[in-house]
Amino acid sequence: MKTKLSVNVNKIATLRNSRGQNTPNLLKVVEDIERFGSDGITIHPRPDQRHIRYSDALDISKIVNSEFNIEGNPIDKFMELVLKINPTQVTLVPDEINNITSDSGWDTIKHSDFLYKKIQVLKSSGIRTSIFVNPDPKMIRGAFEIGADRIELYTYHYAHDFNLDKEKAISQYFQSAKEANKLGIGINAGHDLNLNNISFFKEKITNLLEVSIGHALITESLYDGFENVISKYKSILQ
Ligand code: PXP
Numbered sequence: 001m002k003t004k005l006s007v008n009v010n011k012i013a014t015l016r017n018s019r020g021q022n023t024p025n026l027l028k029v030v031e032d033i034e035r036f037g038s039d040g041i042t043i044h045p046r047p048d049q050r051h052i053r054y055s056d057a058l059d060i061s062k063i064v065n066s067e068f069n070i071e072g073n074p075i076d077k078f079m080e081l082v083l084k085i086n087p088t089q090v091t092l093v094p095d096e097i098n099n100i101t102s103d104s105g106w107d108t109i110k111h112s113d114f115l116y117k118k119i120q121v122l123k124s125s126g127i128r129t130s131i132f133v134n135p136d137p138k139m140i141r142g143a144f145e146i147g148a149d150r151i152e153l154y155t156y157h158y159a160h161d162f163n164l165d166k167e168k169a170i171s172q173y174f175q176s177a178k179e180a181n182k183l184g185i186g187i188n189a190g191h192d193l194n195l196n197n198i199s200f201f202k203e204k205i206t207n208l209l210e211v212s213i214g215h216a217l218i219t220e221s222l223y224d225g226f227e228n229v230i231s232k233y234k235s236i237l238q
Pocket residue numbers: 008010044071093101102132189190191192193212213214215216217
């Protein structure tokens with residue numbers, strides 16, 4: 001089964017913002033990434049707008065031709081933005097305002113009422129919903145019970161442990177995917193995936209629908225170019 005590649009373009013906005021002008025041109029990069037074969041574009045606007053700005057989200061929504069995935073903490077401003085845009089998918093992430101990057105999934109049991117309400121609002125606008133979770137079957141069940149369409153497995157720990165012991169690194173993810181497949185909730189994954197660790201993940205996780213990759217893909221592209229790197233990911237994800 002083919003896994004879709006959604007390229008996270010936050011880093012392009014970070015690079016642009018570092019000079020206060022419009023180079024690189026984020027919209028041109030989005031168009032090129034799609035032309036090179038990406039199945040989707042992911043953005044993760046944070047409240048301080050230090051990389052993707054809310055205005056970028058609106059601009060990208062007008063030109064994106066592939067699946068558009070917007071990730072973030074469902075604070076009021078975020079919900080207003082995504083309801084205005086109506087992207088293909090919204091991924092709910094429990095990131096704190098000052099986090100450098102996401103560092104944990106939701107506790108889908110403790111926050112079930114809060115998440116349930118957000119999911120209902122998104123679903124009533126026809127938006128696919130995904131919940132960012134740690135690889136814990138209890139959290140997968142929690143996401144299923146509040147009606148999420150998908151989970152996004154937080155893969156930092158897999159990526160971190162992969163070079164030490166890949167079988168051990170995948171085991172919780174394998175159990176979580178088994179639970180997700182039993183319940184019939186879709187599986188996405190993301191964080192710290194790269195060309196080195198993604199094949200094994202893809203091989204072991206049955207029914208992996210989508211991966212969203214930013215940091216490594218952009219770093220790898222510095223050496224090899226977007227077109228080659230995207231095509232390498234795509235051939236692994238076939
Ligand atoms: N998923 C979520 C929820 C994230 O916050 C990020 C990073 O913005 C990613 C996936 C992609 O991670 P990476 O940039 O390490 O590929």
